[in-house]
Amino acid sequence: MTEPSRLRDLDGMSESLDAYDMRLAQQAEGRLRAFNIAGLLEAADVHVAHRLGELGGEPDDRVRLAVALTVRALRQGSVCVDLADIPRIGPELDWPEASAWAAAVAASPLAGPGKPLRWEGGFLYLERYWRQEDQVCTDLMAREARAAPAVDEGRLEESLARLFPGVDAHAQRVAAMAAATRWTTVLGGGPGTGKTTTVARLLAVLLDQPGPPLRTALAAPTGKAAARLQEAVHDVAAVLGSPDRDRLAALTASTLHRLLGSTPGHGTRFRHGRANRLPYDVVVVDETSMVSLTMMARLLEATRPNARLILVGDPDQLASVEAGAVLADLVAGLTGRRATSPEPSGERQHGVVLLRRIWRFGGAIAELAGAVRDGDADAAVAVLTQGADDVSFTDTGVREEVVDTAVSVRAAAEAGDAAGALHALAGHRLLCAHRAGPYGVDRWSREIERWLAAVPDAAEPEEPQPRQWSPRTWAGGASSLAWYIGRPLLVTANDYSLSLFNGDTGVVVRTSDGAMRAAFPRGRAFVTFAPSRLSAVQTVHAMTVHRSQGSQFRRVTMIVPPEDSPLLTRELLYTALTRAQEHVRVVGTEAAFRAAIARPAARASGLRERLASRALEVAG
DSSP: OOOOOOGGGGGGOOSSOOTTOTTSOTTOOHHHHHHHHTTSSOHHHHHHHHHHHHHHTOOOHHHHHHHHHHHHHHHTTOSSEETTTGGGGOTTSOOOOHHHHHHHHHTOTTBSTTSSEEEETTEEEEHHHHHHHHHHHHHHHHHHHSOOOOOOHHHHHHHHHHHSOSGGGHHHHHHHHHHHHOSEEEEEEOTTSOHHHHHHHHHHHHHTSSSSOOOEEEEESSHHHHHHHHHHHHHHHHTSOTTHHHHHHTOOEEEHHHHHTEETTEEEEESOBTTBOOOOSEEEESOGGGOOHHHHHHHHHHSOTTSEEEEEEOTTSOOOSSSOOHHHHHHHHHHTSOTTSOOOTTOEETTEEEEOOOSSOOHHHHHHHHHHHTTOHHHHHHHHTSOOTTEEEESSOOHHHHHHHHHHHHHHHHTTOHHHHHHHHTTEEEEESBSSSTTBHHHHHHHHHHHHHTSTTTSOOOSOOTTBOOGGGOOSGGGOOOBOTTOEEEEOSOBTTTTBOTTOEEEEEEOTTSOEEEEEEETTEEEEEOGGGOOSEEEOSEEEHHHHTTOOEEEEEEEOOOTTOTTOOHHHHHHHHTTEEEEEEEESOHHHHHHHHTOOOOOOOSHHHHHHHHHHHHHO
């Protein structure tokens, strides 16, 4: 990660300190105060460290600094902090001497079993996250040590041959064999490698085994991802013969929170747990890269030891918003290699199968994504600048394509062609690393509204009516709740009554009787709702890369922020590039592009080392 912004540099602040600045912990002293003023620690980090120090009787400001840095690490997605490595983020600051610092932390009354901190292997954890990491590793290894599931080998061979015919399906057959003969399977691969198709067919293999029908649950971290998983399984089922088709068509998907049974007031505890296991024989989780350490711990303790668990996702994509990079840790820890290292497609080790062949897109997009994934900046720049038809690189100019897309959406919406409007909306998407600031979604949304207002008849307002609005009369920004024909919509919260989920996109269209309806894709068709039924929606002309996960667009424009952006990482760039099906355009400087590739997301975790060590013990 880049060096943090300093308070004295933010928003043109002078070096004088403001007693009313919310970023400052006014009562902080010693190193906590110095690191807070430098911008390395936020006030909340300092307050937690100070409070724990007071309650635990720990006056040493070196230990309190370590606590504050651990809290900071959690905010940034890490599970723990490596005290030997952390000084690189601010080498000019007064860091404690490494060995004395480690000794002080290890001897602190705050550290140890049942205490707030846990010091292990050079990593400092908050106790809760140490327990979760240890539990995830212990539960996975316990599943690994169990006797393999009983299968009818003859029936298995027959169903594998029927459902995965041809030499091109070798990797998928390996995945299905792993799912049939192991309790835990990790199926990884980038967009377009056929993960969900493989999942559907391997489920058909499992459900074809003799005996009572296997109770099967499909789940994903978000409602949008769950809906897409269910649609994908049903799409595959439609081309299969009976009874495979009938078995798969009955499956439904839900969010992980719904699967585990959310309880009001307990965001990280659920109805299902170790004392009340899930009733399923097979549990499939898609988009596992978005699953946090806490959620993985809850899932494993709720899943019966004799139930097959199939974890699906792309280990090279952005990790969860919350702490942990569980999928990448599983792949690296169980295979003994980095998630991004080259590997023959379908190679299997400890139940990990990685699909590498891309079916959805190819050409320069695939080459570019592969070079970024592997950290090869020279190769990536070469692909980006070679003049290929499906990849382009510029430091300016996105107006024409954005406006053309909006005009196409508007024209179809005015004509009452909901399917055409939705198709046009998926034609192009502008992606940003940031939500706010000069390179963020908010700024670009305002800019796009200004462009549209200058296009004749591109977004003319309807006859005046309550809540009427158009880009020509900008008032309220991209989150305005006013309605107009052609308005592109983004759902921002799950609505189970309408089966609309956070991240779904739609368009306001005109019906044959002149009314306005909001149209959203639903499988291969679409559904419409009266605008009055929608509450958690906003206008979408641009989207963060995080929110775009699980989506595909025919054309993508990625706004690359300056190289000192703390959000600019290899995983962010890879995720953005792999949203494109036909063309990707990168807007930014070569220096920023190279900086992103050279900067893998730095999420400190001890999980992969735990898994690697215990996997060797189980194998031995």
